[in-house]
Amino acid sequence: MSNPGNTGPKSVINTFNVIAGAIIVMGLVITVLRFTKGLGAVTNLDDNNPWGIWIGFDLLCGVALAAGGYTTSAACYIFGLKRFHSAVRPAILTAFLGYALVVFALQYDLGRPWRLPYPIFYQQGTTSLLFEVGLCVMLYLTVLFIEFTPAMFEWLGMKKLRAVVVKLTLALTIFGVVLSTLHQSSLGALYTIAPSKLHPLWYSPYLPVFFFVSSIAAGLSMVIFEGTLSHKKLHRMMDEEYLKHHDGVVLGFGKAASLVLFAYFAIKMIGLAYDNNWHYLTSGYGLWFMVEMIGFVVLPCFLFALGVREKNMSIIKKAAIITVLGIVLNRFNVSLVAFNYHLPSSERYFPTLMEIGISIFVVTLGVVIFRFITTRMPIFFEHPDYKGEH
Amino acid sequence: MLRRTFLGMLGTACVGASIPGVASASKEFNGYPGSKGVLFDATRCIGCRKCEEACNKVNELPAPDKKYDDLTVLDTKRRTDAKTLTVVNKYKSAKGPLFRKSQCNHCLEPACASACFVKAFKKLPNGAVVYDESVCVGCRYCMVACPFEIPAYEYDEPLTPRVMKCTMCAPRLAEGKLPGCVEGCPKEALVFGERDELLKIARKRIERNPDRYIDHIYGEKEMGGTSWLYLSGVPFSEIGMREDLGTKSAPELTAGALASVPMVAGLWPALLGGIYAVSKRKDKVAEEEKKEAVANAIAQASSQAEKTLSEALTKADVANKRQIEVEVKKAVEEALTPKEEQEENSEEES
Numbered sequence: 001m002s003n004p005g006n007t008g009p010k011s012v013i014n015t016f017n018v019i020a021g022a023i024i025v026m027g028l029v030i031t032v033l034r035f036t037k038g039l040g041a042v043t044n045l046d047d048n049n050p051w052g053i054w055i056g057f058d059l060l061c062g063v064a065l066a067a068g069g070y071t072t073s074a075a076c077y078i079f080g081l082k083r084f085h086s087a088v089r090p091a092i093l094t095a096f097l098g099y100a101l102v103v104f105a106l107q108y109d110l111g112r113p114w115r116l117p118y119p120i121f122y123q124q125g126t127t128s129l130l131f132e133v134g135l136c137v138m139l140y141l142t143v144l145f146i147e148f149t150p151a152m153f154e155w156l157g158m159k160k161l162r163a164v165v166v167k168l169t170l171a172l173t174i175f176g177v178v179l180s181t182l183h184q185s186s187l188g189a190l191y192t193i194a195p196s197k198l199h200p201l202w203y204s205p206y207l208p209v210f211f212f213v214s215s216i217a218a219g220l221s222m223v224i225f226e227g228t229l230s231h232k233k234l235h236r237m238m239d240e241e242y243l244k245h246h247d248g249v250v251l252g253f254g255k256a257a258s259l260v261l262f263a264y265f266a267i268k269m270i271g272l273a274y275d276n277n278w279h280y281l282t283s284g285y286g287l288w289f290m291v292e293m294i295g296f297v298v299l300p301c302f303l304f305a306l307g308v309r310e311k312n313m314s315i316i317k318k319a320a321i322i323t324v325l326g327i328v329l330n331r332f333n334v335s336l337v338a339f340n341y342h343l344p345s346s347e348r349y350f351p352t353l354m355e356i357g358i359s360i361f362v363v364t365l366g367v368v369i370f371r372f373i374t375t376r377m378p379i380f381f382e383h384p385d386y387k388g389e390h
Numbered sequence: 391m392l393r394r395t396f397l398g399m400l401g402t403a404c405v406g407a408s409i410p411g412v413a414s415a416s417k418e419f420n421g422y423p424g425s426k427g428v429l430f431d432a433t434r435c436i437g438c439r440k441c442e443e444a445c446n447k448v449n450e451l452p453a454p455d456k457k458y459d460d461l462t463v464l465d466t467k468r469r470t471d472a473k474t475l476t477v478v479n480k481y482k483s484a485k486g487p488l489f490r491k492s493q494c495n496h497c498l499e500p501a502c503a504s505a506c507f508v509k510a511f512k513k514l515p516n517g518a519v520v521y522d523e524s525v526c527v528g529c530r531y532c533m534v535a536c537p538f539e540i541p542a543y544e545y546d547e548p549l550t551p552r553v554m555k556c557t558m559c560a561p562r563l564a565e566g567k568l569p570g571c572v573e574g575c576p577k578e579a580l581v582f583g584e585r586d587e588l589l590k591i592a593r594k595r596i597e598r599n600p601d602r603y604i605d606h607i608y609g610e611k612e613m614g615g616t617s618w619l620y621l622s623g624v625p626f627s628e629i630g631m632r633e634d635l636g637t638k639s640a641p642e643l644t645a646g647a648l649a650s651v652p653m654v655a656g657l658w659p660a661l662l663g664g665i666y667a668v669s670k671r672k673d674k675v676a677e678e679e680k681k682e683a684v685a686n687a688i689a690q691a692s693s694q695a696e697k698t699l700s701e702a703l704t705k706a707d708v709a710n711k712r713q714i715e716v717e718v719k720k721a722v723e724e725a726l727t728p729k730e731e732q733e734e735n736s737e738e739e740s
Contacts, residue, residue, distance in 0.1 A: 034548075035548055035549075036548055037546075037548055038544075038545055038546045038547050038548040038551065039543075039545045039546075039551070040545030040546040041546070043545075045543075045545060046545070047469060047470070047471055047472075047533065047539070047541075047542040047543060048469070048539060050530035050531075050533035050534055050543065051530065051534055074662070077666070078662050078665055078666045078669070079665060079666075079669055080666070080669030080670060080672070080673060109529075110527055110528050110529055111526070111527065111528015111529075111530070111543070111544075111547075111551040112526065112527055112528045112549070112550070112551070113527075113528075115508075115525070115526075115527040115528075116527060118508050118525055118527055119507040119508045119527065122508070122525065123508050123509050123525055124507075124508075124509070125506045125507040125508050125509045125510075127503075127504045127641060127644075127648070128504065128505050128506055128507040128531070129505075129644055129647060129648065130505065130507040130529060130531050131507035132648070132651060134507060170666065173662075174658070174659050174662045174663060174666075175659075177658060177662055178654065178655055178658040178659060178662075181654050181658060182651060182654055182655070185647070185650075185654075186647065186651075189644065189647035189648075190531070190534075191534075192643055192644050192646075192647055193501055193504070193505055193534075193535045193640050193643050193644050194501075194534060194535060194537065195636070195643065196537045196632060196634065196635050196636075197534070197537070205646060207647075208647045208650070342632075
């Protein structure tokens, strides 16, 4: 029995650990500053710009990029595309870590973080879209944790508990898709309350739909992108089953991503036509909007299609990277660049180095925990005791 | 309008009954009857900052950097912040310098209240929009939501930051007193009263002095209506007020998105369950077809084999018969061979 889990990294001191360690120390220093001196001491937030990159990147991008969890598990368990099975565990793990870190990062941005349970358990503001986001994220984080536990139970050898959770797979998957649909879209819907602040090219009553559809493209692309990264760094943890299916997953997800991006482009154009905002396209913001639409939606859509037709993995992987960057760009545009567009540039927001530092710190934590888990638990390989049991 | 109808269609059936906030959003709300407000007349304001001073005093806010009689402050644009709940700004116009006071407008359906996920904001029946710091999580979505950019935040407070904004002096109103700024205004640029009355007063002023005022009461309809109302002699955009806010209230803006929530929660499980059932059925049918094909193939192969066997058997039969015939013939021939030969043979033997 060859369990690839037995061959972990050899020494604790390697380049990765040193860099990660340095970033974590930096993060801890800023953390102390944040909670002793207040938000004003570490951020450039002000009364006109209450939300900065901790919301724009850590929350909006974090949630969108963790969409691989629901897209992959839906493809495999609901649509019955069993050939994507090998991609489910890495995707679920990434999604779980992604959401956990979103909630963690939120602690920095909230004025009184320990009150985060208030809106759910103490006094419910049901008219708020943020309430919906909070409720869904909390429930979905729970679902993702349960979906992740079989890998942990296999690692710990808890067969009975594992069997119980495996039986719940379909119900959990459906619940997960419902919750994801709701909170992915309500993140966009958060901004529907501020038509006077968000530039018309990005403001639309369809914002929730835009956010939901683009999250699917983000999820598919992230699975491809992470698979590529993991292949480079964690190849030793992958079994033949995973490696055999890897190219099939990339091809299938690339095809789906191409279609979704095409649909996304179509509904964005419908949104533009619906509000008759074409005339803004000739402005400076219009140019920027075109960069987003052509460079980060149409281009990857075309590249995905080309890569799938030619069966060219490297084109598909490049398209995935462009799509991931495109999602980040879009969320930044909605939350920061096109937000407060009416204010003079002197009153606009740009993050401090410390704010960026915390965001890097959070991403690093994610990578470290991902490595810790994938080098121990059966994520990229099937546990020898449970082969072919899925 | 169409998309509202569409989203409404999605929503009304189920949501209307289940979420009261959404249901009320689809109807027009014109404020609590008899609720109070303040009318600000920009043609009367002289920029003396007495209202700022009064506000600072009655709300017990920290002392300002420059004294209130220092009017050079007016040369730079200011906004409300955590220590200043109201500010007066100066604007240049063809009619000379104009002044405009800003503070919370106390919307009839406040964006902050609709956006708050712990209900820290509340519109009181007397018209004031008040904030409860004992539940506030500090997410600052209220600040994102407010179209007038009023709520401010105590960014330098590490553990107990509050959202700060004008309360219309709700505690003073409860005592039967006027809001601090109204009491402090020496030029009667501020009038406190029932909102309905204020609208009448404002209309009368416009009617009597059509040259002095433009024909618009700001706040009557903006963002679904506000308890603070404004009169001006120049277009409101010239005194720093946005004229593109529309007349939809904040709850109306988000009603569509909220209405689709129960629809997704209701439809998705059925839809996804259906897809699962179909894909599973497809697999099952494929499996059955495969089994059938295998069975057919086996049946065909065995019947083929039987046929070949029987053919072989018949062939063998024929061959056997022939052999027997040959053998018999041989025996008969042997039997009929001439006797001489036999005798010859016997002689040899002996």
